[in-house]
Amino acid sequence: MVGRLAPSPTGALHLGNARTFLLAWLSVRSRGGTLLLRVEDIDGPRTKVGAAMQTLDDLRWLGLDWDGEPVVQSARLDRYRAAAVRLLEMGLAYPCVCTRSEIETAASAPHEGVDDGPVYPGTCRGRFADLAAARKETDRDAALRFRVDGGAVPFVDRFVGSQPGRIDGDFVVQKRDGGPAYQLAVVVDDAAQGVTEVLRADDLLASTPRQLLLYTALGLTPPLFAHVPLLVGADGRRLAKRHGDTSLRHLRERGVRPERLVGYLAFLCGLRARGEECLPADLLGDFELSRVPTQALRADDHELI
Numbered sequence: 001m002v003g004r005l006a007p008s009p010t011g012a013l014h015l016g017n018a019r020t021f022l023l024a025w026l027s028v029r030s031r032g033g034t035l036l037l038r039v040e041d042i043d044g045p046r047t048k049v050g051a052a053m054q055t056l057d058d059l060r061w062l063g064l065d066w067d068g069e070p071v072v073q074s075a076r077l078d079r080y081r082a083a084a085v086r087l088l089e090m091g092l093a094y095p096c097v098c099t100r101s102e103i104e105t106a107a108s109a110p111h112e113g114v115d116d117g118p119v120y121p122g123t124c125r126g127r128f129a130d131l132a133a134a135r136k137e138t139d140r141d142a143a144l145r146f147r148v149d150g151g152a153v154p155f156v157d158r159f160v161g162s163q164p165g166r167i168d169g170d171f172v173v174q175k176r177d178g179g180p181a182y183q184l185a186v187v188v189d190d191a192a193q194g195v196t197e198v199l200r201a202d203d204l205l206a207s208t209p210r211q212l213l214l215y216t217a218l219g220l221t222p223p224l225f226a227h228v229p230l231l232v233g234a235d236g237r238r239l240a241k242r243h244g245d246t247s248l249r250h251l252r253e254r255g256v257r258p259e260r261l262v263g264y265l266a267f268l269c270g271l272r273a274r275g276e277e278c279l280p281a282d283l284l285g286d287f288e289l290s291r292v293p294t295q296a297l298r299a300d301d302h303e304l305i
């Protein structure tokens with residue numbers, strides 16, 4: 001089996017990321033699999049210079065390791081471009097010049113999709129022969145959108161079980177600036193790297209049916225997915241700045257040792273008693289993903305410092 005850690009270097013790694021990477025590491029290492037590391041740095045301005053180095057350093061400090069050299073998405077743009085062109089040529093994707101505000105206005109019965117933003121009403125479907133025609137006719141750069149016919153791709157998740165796999169509307173696979181959308185890049189890479197298990201936080205559960213469509217469209221074999229509950233603050237809301245600084249950098253500066261942090265994450269995940277200290281390798285012997293609670297995990301970093 002082959003798993004991966006796929007950090008986005010958009011800021012310092014925080015408690016929630018550390019928890020997800022710890023579980024991904026345990027899931028693979030406890031079964032003797034291969035674990036790859038991929039830096040997902042294609043998110044333009046949100047990606048911070050130097051953050052990738054900090055992320056790798058934080059992971060090593062936690063006691064996590066990986067096999068081989070890290071793969072960096074910004075060095076693989078040609079592959080994503082080629083996949084997007086294939087989808088276009090097969091008639092499965094089409095050029096779209098709509099701006100976000102146009103989509104909001106055009107969505108006749110505006111309702112929120114499964115994640116952020118309104119559902120795309122299909123305005124540009126069948127409108128342009130190719131990207132050049134879209135540019136010529138509108139004087140705008142076009143994105144490429146994947147055509148969704150049928151609204152669901154049911155699948156079975158290794159952690160949360162059967163999912164209806166609802167998909168709301170055609171979604172972007174290549175942005176206006178020619179860069180890949182996350183949905184496409186992650187599929188191209190997981191397939192190219194031979195990944196067989198993707199363990200990630202359940203904020204990406206709604207992305208999975210879209211990714212499954214892309215696997216089928218590109219003739220690729222999908223991995224098994226396991227979506228673990230997000231870490232939330234003591235108030236039950238998604239861990240964010242309002243909960244104080246839960247970055248590993250900050251915790252390290254405050255003198256928190258990895259044994260303490262990993263022990264705390266293991267406690268939150270139902271793997272160890274409160275207050276026990278340990279390193280990731282100490283958790284391998286009796287690790288079972290099924291021991292992790294299925295409801296959102298509440299964290300309070302005051303317990304750490």
Ligand code: GLU
Pocket residue numbers: 006007008040186198199200204
């Ligand atoms: N890079 C993504 C993130 O940090 C994870 C993508 C994935 O696991 O599919 O949120």
